[in-house]
Amino acid sequence: MSDILQTLSDAMASAVEKAGNSIVQVAARRRMPASGVVWSEDGIIVTSHHVVEHEDRIKIGLPDGSTVGATLVGRDPNTDTAVLKADTKGLTAATWLGAEQVKVGHLVLAVGRPGDDLQATLGVISALMHKRDENRFFAQTDVVMYPGFSGGPLINASGEVIGLNSSALMRGVSLTVQTPTIQYVVDHLVKHGKMRRGYLGVGVQPARLPTGIAESLGQKSGALIVSVEQDSPAEKGQLFLGDTIVSLGSHKVENLEGLLGALSVTPIGSDTMVKIVRGGQIHELAITIGERT
Amino acid sequence: MNDGKAAAELVAALNEALAERITSVYRSLVQINNGRGTGAGTIWHADGLIITNAHVIHRQQKLNVTLQEGENYEATVIAYDEQRDLAALAVDAYDLPTIEVGDSKHLKAGEWVTAIGHPWGVQGAITSGVIIGTGSELPEMNQMQPGREWIALSLHMRPGHSGGPVVNSSGQLVGINTMITGPDVGFAIPAHVVKTFLKETLGTASSAIAS
Numbered sequence: 001m002s003d004i005l006q007t008l009s010d011a012m013a014s015a016v017e018k019a020g021n022s023i024v025q026v027a028a029r030r031r032m033p034a035s036g037v038v039w040s041e042d043g044i045i046v047t048s049h050h051v052v053e054h055e056d057r058i059k060i061g062l063p064d065g066s067t068v069g070a071t072l073v074g075r076d077p078n079t080d081t082a083v084l085k086a087d088t089k090g091l092t093a094a095t096w097l098g099a100e101q102v103k104v105g106h107l108v109l110a111v112g113r114p115g116d117d118l119q120a121t122l123g124v125i126s127a128l129m130h131k132r133d134e135n136r137f138f139a140q141t142d143v144v145m146y147p148g149f150s151g152g153p154l155i156n157a158s159g160e161v162i163g164l165n166s167s168a169l170m171r172g173v174s175l176t177v178q179t180p181t182i183q184y185v186v187d188h189l190v191k192h193g194k195m196r197r198g199y200l201g202v203g204v205q206p207a208r209l210p211t212g213i214a215e216s217l218g219q220k221s222g223a224l225i226v227s228v229e230q231d232s233p234a235e236k237g238q239l240f241l242g243d244t245i246v247s248l249g250s251h252k253v254e255n256l257e258g259l260l261g262a263l264s265v266t267p268i269g270s271d272t273m274v275k276i277v278r279g280g281q282i283h284e285l286a287i288t289i290g291e292r293t
Numbered sequence: 294m295n296d297g298k299a300a301a302e303l304v305a306a307l308n309e310a311l312a313e314r315i316t317s318v319y320r321s322l323v324q325i326n327n328g329r330g331t332g333a334g335t336i337w338h339a340d341g342l343i344i345t346n347a348h349v350i351h352r353q354q355k356l357n358v359t360l361q362e363g364e365n366y367e368a369t370v371i372a373y374d375e376q377r378d379l380a381a382l383a384v385d386a387y388d389l390p391t392i393e394v395g396d397s398k399h400l401k402a403g404e405w406v407t408a409i410g411h412p413w414g415v416q417g418a419i420t421s422g423v424i425i426g427t428g429s430e431l432p433e434m435n436q437m438q439p440g441r442e443w444i445a446l447s448l449h450m451r452p453g454h455s456g457g458p459v460v461n462s463s464g465q466l467v468g469i470n471t472m473i474t475g476p477d478v479g480f481a482i483p484a485h486v487v488k489t490f491l492k493e494t495l496g497t498a499s500s501a502i503a504s
Contacts, residue, residue, distance in 0.1 A: 004303070005310040009405035009462030012423060016403035032432050109403055109423070119426035120402035121447035121477075144447050144477040146425055147432040 011157055012122065016111055018159030020118045022094035023111055025061030026070075026084070026151055029053035035112040035152030036060065036084065037094050037161060039186055043086040046182055047151035049075045050168040052082045060086045065116060074189030078264075079136075079177050080166040082151075083189040094153065094161040096179040099137045102162050104128060108141055109155050110165050110174070114148020121146055123174075133251050134261035137178035139163060145174050198263035199292040200239075200248075201232020206255040207244050213277055221254045222246040222277060237287030239276070246282070247275040263289065315407065315419055318460045320361045320390035322409050322417055325368070325382070325456065327353040333410035333457030334358065334382065335469060337487070339389045341366075343382040344487055345456030346471055347373055350380045358384050361417065372494035377441075378471055379482065379490045392458065395465025397444065397483035400427050405462040406446055408470050408479065410454030420479075422448030427483065433474050443480045444468045450479030 026036040026047045036047035045060060052058070058070040068088045075082040106125045111118060123143035130137050141154060145167040153161040154176040163178035188195050207224035214220050222244040228234050239245075245253050249272045251262035266272055271286045323334040325345055332349030336342070343358060350356065356368040366384035373380045407421045425445035429435060434443050444459065450473045459468035459481045468481030 003310070004306045005314060005405060006462045008307065012403040012405065013401035016401065111402070114432055115426075115430045117426055117428065117430075118402045119431075119445070120423060121425055122403070122423040144425075146445070146447070146478065 012109060012120075015155055015157055015159035016109060016118055016120045019094065019111055019153060019155045019161060020113070021063050021092040022161070023063065023113045023118065023152060024086075025059075025113045025115070026051060027059040027061065028055075032148050033061070033114050034148050034150045035114060037151075037153045037164065038091045039083070039182075040093050041089065041091050043070075043088050043091060044073070044186065044190065045070065045084040045086055046164060046186060047082050047084060048164065048166050048168065049077050049080045049082045050166070051150050052084070058084060060084070061113065061116065062088070062091070063113075074193045074195070076185045076189065076195045078195070079181055079185055080169050081164065081177060081182060081185045083186055095159070096182070097156060097160040097162050099128075099130060099178045099180050102128065102139060102156075102178065107157055108143065108162060110141070110143040110145065110149055110152065111155055112146060112149035112152035114146075119146055119149070121149075131261065134265055135181055135184045136261070137163070137181045138169075139176040139178055141174045141176060143174050195264075196268055197292045198266040198268055199233060199290040200259070200263060200287070201229035201234040201290070202239060202245075203227035204245065204256055204259060209244065209246070209277060210280065213280075213282065217246055217252075217282070219246065219252055219254055223253050223255055223259045233287055233290040237274070237285055239274070239285065239287070240278070242278070244277040245274060246277055248272060263292075311407075311421070314460070314462075314464045315409075318392050318407070318409065318458060318464050318466075319417060321392045321466070322361060322457055324359040324411060324416070325349055326357040326359070327351045328355050328357075329353065331411060331414065332453065332455050333470065335456065335458040335466065336360075336389045336391050337381070337394075337491075339387065339391050341384040341386045341389060343368065343384060344469055345380050345382065346469065346482075347375045347378045347380045349456040350382075356382060358382065360389070372491065374490055374494060377482065377486065377490050379469070379487060381491060381494065392460065393465045394484050394488075395461050395463065395467045397427075397467045397485045400424050400444060400461070400467060400483075402426050406448070406459055406467070408446065408448055408450055408454055408457065408459045408481070410450075410457030410470055412451035412453040414453055420448045420450060420454070422446055425478070433478075434480065442483055442486055444483050446479040446481060447477060448479055449477060454479070
């Protein structure tokens with residue numbers, strides 16, 4: 001009768017061990033080391049941005065106990081993610097789980113390797129925060145973030161990696177940056193060395209839309225332009241003070257966060273349709289999105 | 294696991310297993326009154342040997358031990374080690390309920406554990422979670438108390454759990470609740486450290502009861 005508890009306990013410990021083949025120690029700060037996860041066999045390692053304090057002399061502690069050097073490929077403070085390249089090959093890449101395979105209530109373990117050995121805490125998925133059109137896939141959990149756990153994975157009962165844990169994104173809450181977001185950031189950083197984000201060159205504040213327009217657009221507010229930078233894509237594209245941006249490409253824009261989110265996923269250098277409200281009328285302008293430097 | 298009924302049955306079976314496990318380990322838990330307050334203790338040997346933390350004894354000589362069934366005994370301190378925060382007490386009793394001592398040297402991160410004690414004076418309350426890690430290199434402990442071995446636990450230990458047992462998923466005794474570093478992290482002294490303590494303080498004659 002009690003075998004089921006033993007089975008569960010063994011399953012959890014094996015999940016930790018299985019995932020542990022892809023969990024490394026990341027020593028890139030003065031205080032205690034943190035954790036990281038092997039992305040690919042050729043030495044690409046993902047970890048938390050905030051644990052990489054010095055970019056030279058980064059040391060990676062591998063699951064077999066050996067230590068190798070690593071260089072910083074790039075970092076993205078927005079998702080608290082950093083990508084490292086370890087001076088080695090033949091690593092065991094983690095099995096990354098898609099965002100749609102994770103549900104609220106699932107049993108999960110946070111795993112870290114701040115020392116030589118693996119450490120783990122148990123919890124459940126508390127909430128999912130997914131913004132598909134901005135490539136933001138976060139999960140909130142009730143796992144304890146033990147010291148050195150940042151940059152380590154959240155795993156399911158089969159030892160598959162749900163995402164990277166960060167204690168720095170939201171105070172007092174354990175957040176996990178899920179696979180699709182990590183994938184997006186890794187692709188960007190490996191290709192460009194930094195996150196390329198779209199640039200329009202406007203200052204905005206949220207503004208309520210007139211009732212008729214709000215109903216026809218299906219949104220209550222837009223981003224009212226309160227400043228336009230010189231020589232910016234916005235100026236070249238004929239955006240003016242007092243225009244209210246309501247969408248950019250296929251993304252609705254209701255406030256500053258919405259605009260930044262849309263810009264972060266809009267291809268740079270492409271002509272993008274920007275929908276605005278000007279003088280009580282809806283207009284569409286084609287604007288070439290620049291790159292934020 | 295898309296079959297809702299199968300999943301519900303699994304959870305029910307798990308709940309039953311958890312409850313059954315608790316009943317069996319429960320009886321090895323005792324309450325220790327040191328004249329100023331109470332703490333927990335663990336029956337180590339059926340012939341009246343009880344283990345607790347040194348800080349539960351609080352340097353008091355007049356001690357009282359209450360078993361789960363309610364029997365009350367005067368207790369004598371027979372070994373005491375403030376460094377290890379361990380104490381051994383003797384009560385004049387035989388055939389006390391004990392639990393099997395498990396292997397505390399090979400515990401794995403993620404293993405299920407349950408701790409029992411008297412948190413805030415609540416009698417025999419349990420808390421469950423998993424093993425975070427073990428050894429003497431745990432981040433919070435290696436600077437505070439270098440060289441000491443610990444089991445770090447992800448569960449909700451509170452004052453009053455001290456001295457009580459930590460059991461693994463098979464119900465074996467693997468540690469003695471000792472301290473917390475926060476609301477969600479508890480620390481236990483591994484059972485093999487208790488064995489060493491008993492061998493060193495009570496000598497070879499007691500190796501039978503220590504092993």
